[in-house]
Amino acid sequence: xxxxxxxxxxxxxxxxxxxxxxxxxxxxxxxxxxxxxxxxxxxxxxxxxxxxxxxxxxxxxxxxxxxxxxxxxxxxxxxxxxxxxxxxxxxxxxxxxxxxxxxxxxxxxxxxxxxxxxxxxxxxxxxxxxxxxxxxxxxxxxxxxxxxxxxxxxxxxxxxxxxxxxxxxxxxxxxxxxxxxxxxxxxxxxxxxxxxxxxxxxxxxxxxxxxxxxxxxxxxxxxxxxxxxxxxxxxxxxxxxxxxxxxxxxxxxxxxxxxxxxxxxxxx
Amino acid sequence: xxxxxxxxxxxxxxxxxxxxxxxxxxxxxxxxxxxxxxxxxxxxxxxxxxxxxxxxxxxxxxxxxxxxxxxxxxxxxxxxxxxxxxxxxxxxxxxxxxxxxxxxxxxxxxxxxxxxxxxxxxxxxxxxxxxxxxxxxxxxxxxxxxxxxxxxxxxxxxxxxxxxxxxxxxxxxxxxxxxxxxxxxxxxxxxxxxxxxxxxxxxxxxxxxxxxxxxxxxxxxxxxxxx
Numbered sequence: 001x002x003x004x005x006x007x008x009x010x011x012x013x014x015x016x017x018x019x020x021x022x023x024x025x026x027x028x029x030x031x032x033x034x035x036x037x038x039x040x041x042x043x044x045x046x047x048x049x050x051x052x053x054x055x056x057x058x059x060x061x062x063x064x065x066x067x068x069x070x071x072x073x074x075x076x077x078x079x080x081x082x083x084x085x086x087x088x089x090x091x092x093x094x095x096x097x098x099x100x101x102x103x104x105x106x107x108x109x110x111x112x113x114x115x116x117x118x119x120x121x122x123x124x125x126x127x128x129x130x131x132x133x134x135x136x137x138x139x140x141x142x143x144x145x146x147x148x149x150x151x152x153x154x155x156x157x158x159x160x161x162x163x164x165x166x167x168x169x170x171x172x173x174x175x176x177x178x179x180x181x182x183x184x185x186x187x188x189x190x191x192x193x194x195x196x197x198x199x200x201x202x203x204x205x206x207x208x209x210x211x212x213x214x215x216x217x218x219x220x221x222x223x224x225x226x227x228x229x230x231x232x233x234x235x236x237x238x239x240x241x242x243x244x245x246x247x248x249x250x251x252x253x254x255x256x257x258x259x260x261x262x263x264x265x266x267x268x
Numbered sequence: 269x270x271x272x273x274x275x276x277x278x279x280x281x282x283x284x285x286x287x288x289x290x291x292x293x294x295x296x297x298x299x300x301x302x303x304x305x306x307x308x309x310x311x312x313x314x315x316x317x318x319x320x321x322x323x324x325x326x327x328x329x330x331x332x333x334x335x336x337x338x339x340x341x342x343x344x345x346x347x348x349x350x351x352x353x354x355x356x357x358x359x360x361x362x363x364x365x366x367x368x369x370x371x372x373x374x375x376x377x378x379x380x381x382x383x384x385x386x387x388x389x390x391x392x393x394x395x396x397x398x399x400x401x402x403x404x405x406x407x408x409x410x411x412x413x414x415x416x417x418x419x420x421x422x423x424x425x426x427x428x429x430x431x432x433x434x435x436x437x438x439x440x441x442x443x444x445x446x447x448x449x450x451x452x453x454x455x456x457x458x459x460x461x462x463x464x465x466x467x468x469x470x471x472x473x474x475x476x477x478x479x480x481x482x483x484x485x486x487x488x489x490x491x492x493x494x495x
Contacts, residue, residue, distance in 0.1 A: 051398050052397070052398075053394055053397060053398065079402060083400040083402070084400075086397070086398060086400050087400045089398070090398065091398040093391060093394070093395065095391055097389075097391035097392060097394065097395035098395075099392065099395070099410055100414065100494040100495055101413045101414060101417075101494045110399070110409065111396075111399035111400060111401060114401060114405055114409065115400065159493060159494045160494070160495075161494055161495040175399070176398075178399075179399065179400065
């Protein structure tokens with residue numbers, strides 16, 4: 001079986017508090033994994049470790065069989081290696097974090113433009129394009145396609161403060177897709193949104209799942225997790241308490257903690 | 269000499285003085301704006317000895333009068349080392365004044381920058397990081413403009429203060445506009461015992477600060493397209 005992502009024995013502490021206690025799991029290409037659990041269970045920290053926003057103390061992270069993080073070795077990675085490793089993952093934040101001074105389209109283009117410019121300077125080409133002008137044209141078209149796919153092309157020249165929360169999050173998804181990450185991560189993508197507009201963001205994610213995008217989604221939307229995820233992980237107190245298909249997790253929970261959690265959440 | 273005969277003489281002298289004021293103002297900005305940014309990076313450094321040293325320097329410079337700093341910087345090398353490194357005459361005085369002002373204002377600017385940089389939400393930096401951008405790319409492409417937007421009001425305050433503070437250079441006899449106005453009390457160009465030229469120098473400051481206020485207002489409006 002082809003595991004695109006393999007996480008082994010990840011541990012992370014902030015001071016004396018151990019937030020992640022030996023997390024291991026794997027994910028197959030094209031599958032969507034939903035991570036559920038109460039606040040403080042370590043879901044977001046796990047996601048941040050995968051995206052190198054936090055450095056895990058121990059453990060390994062491998063993508064496509066290649067170890068991209070190892071906590072035990074004190075590897076000195078060069079800037080370009082760290083960047084390359086980072087780009088295996090994309091991250092959509094809870095609070096969108098769009099760049100406010102740039103339009104929707106500029107937000108989507110920025111990182112790739114910088115990357116293209118650097119590579120053309122260094123290697124003489126980017127993606128087969130030899131000049132910055134050609135590369136930018138390609139990036140421009142790609143950005144419009146991405147915005148189209150999240151239903152935001154008509155707002156491409158708007159800056160974030162002119163967009164609703166749901167619209168901003170859809171642009172943020174397009175931005176995260178721009179550098180073709182192997183694995184797209186979502187950190188509670190709808191928690192900062194009004195209930196009536198969460199649907200538009202969830203629909204975009206659903207569409208991505210249908211196109212077999214490999215995804216890890218930290219979410220509080222149980223119905224959504226059940227519907228979209230191929231696998232669900234329940235985290236509790238820094239550990240993977242239970243993992244399985246949505247069926248197994250929601251209809252046939254094994255552990256006491258998960259049963260309790262589902263009882264509390266689904267009652268609301 | 270009648271008032272109408274005095275007018276052109278006084279204006280000419282005040283214009284020459286104000287030119288020196290402007291020169292000091294622009295040279296200070298040119299030096300202190302970038303130096304302040306470097307100092308702010310130093311004060312935010314995770315390397316404690318560096319940030320500690322920088323914070324101490326900022327404390328000393330902001331905590332003592334600019335007038336004393338001017339006097340020390342101008343006279344100290346000559347008095348202690350018998351070596352007036354600034355050179356003689358008006359040029360020497362200008363150089364010493366410019367160095368004093370640049371150091372002093374860079375320290376004030378550095379704190380404004382620091383507030384502006386730290387006022388940009390951390391999520392902005394993280395968004396840049398996950399997109400694979402390097403630290404300097406994040407600063408120039410993402411943080412900088414957001415910081416500028418935040419610091420326009422405190423910066424305009426500080427820069428307007430600088431316009432008026434240039435008059436302190438008079439203490440080392442730099443011939444700026446107040447020095448030029450005051451000269452007509454003691455006697456200059458055949459005019460003496462007149463105080464109105466000194467009072468009139470305020471009009472120069474007012475006019476120039478009026479222009480600056482308009483420019484800052486324009487900049488603020490230009491940056492209001494995003495939040």
